[in-house]
C-alpha cells in the first residue's frame with residue numbers, strides 16, 4: 001500500500017460540557033485567590049496540570065477547603081450532600097456540572113419519585129455514576145454488562161438510564177433484556193450525543209487507515225470507548241495520554257495512520273501527539289508526511 005502519512009478525525013477538541021467547565025474554572029481563577037476542586041475537574045491530566053499552574057488546587061475532601069475558598073463542582077457532578085456541606089461552611093460554589101450529566105441526575109430522581117427501582121448502565125466506580133446514585137440516596141442498581149442485568153433480583157417496576165458516556169448498542173441490548181423481565185419498565189436514554197458523534201467520526205477514519213492513535217486520559221470513559229470502537233473496525237489501536245507515549249515500533253512502513261481524541265482532550269495535546277507521529281513517519285519512512 002502507498003504511504004500517505006497520517007489522517008485526523010473530523011471535529012476534534014473539547015465537547016461543550018468540558019469547554020464550559022474549563023471556561024468557568026479559568027474565570028474563577030482570575031477572580032478568586034483560593035480555588036479548589038475535589039478530584040479531577042475533567043478526566044484529562046495535561047489540562048488539569050495546566051489549570052494547576054494557573055492556581056487550581058486539587059483536594060480529596062471538603063474539610064481541606066477553607067471557609068473563604070471557592071469550590072468548583074466537577075463536570076461529572078458531585079453528590080448533593082457535598083454541596084450542602086459546602087454551603088453550610090460558607091464556601092463559594094461554582095457549578096461546572098455538565099447539563100447532560102445534570103439531566104441524568106434529575107432523571108434518576110424523577111424515576112425514584114415514581115417509586116421505580118432505578119437501574120443505571122455504567123461503570124460502578126465512575127464519579128458520574130456515584131453522583132447519580134447519591135441523588136437517589138444510593139437506592140439504585142448499577143448494571144455494567146448483560147450478566148449484571150441477568151443477575152438482577154426480580155422487580156416489578158423499574159426505570160433504566162445510562163451514564164452519559166455509555167449509550168449505544170450495548171445499552172439498547174440490555175434495555176431489551178430488562179424489558180422482557182420487568183412488567184412496568186421505563187427506558188430513559190440519558191446518553192450524550194457528543195459521544196456518539198465522536199465515535200462515528202473516529203470509526204469513519206478507522207475504515208481508511210490501519211493504525212489508530214487515540215489521544216486522551218486513561219481514566220476518561222469516552223476515550224476508552226473510542227479505543228474499543230476503533231478496535232471493532234479491525235484496526236490496531238493505541239491509547240496515548242501525551243506525545244512521549246507514542247512508540248516508534250507501532251508504525252510499520254506503508255501503513256496509514258489515523259489520529260482521534262477523547263472529548264476532554266485539549267487541541268494543544270492533540271497537536272503535540274500529531275507532531276510526534278509526523279516526526280516518526282518522516283524518520284522511519286524517510287519522507288515528508290503531508
Ligand code: SF4
Pocket residue numbers: 015016017018075098099100101164165192193194195222263
Ligand atoms: S461528553 Fe457529553 S455529558 Fe460528558 S461533559 Fe461532554 S457534553 Fe457533557
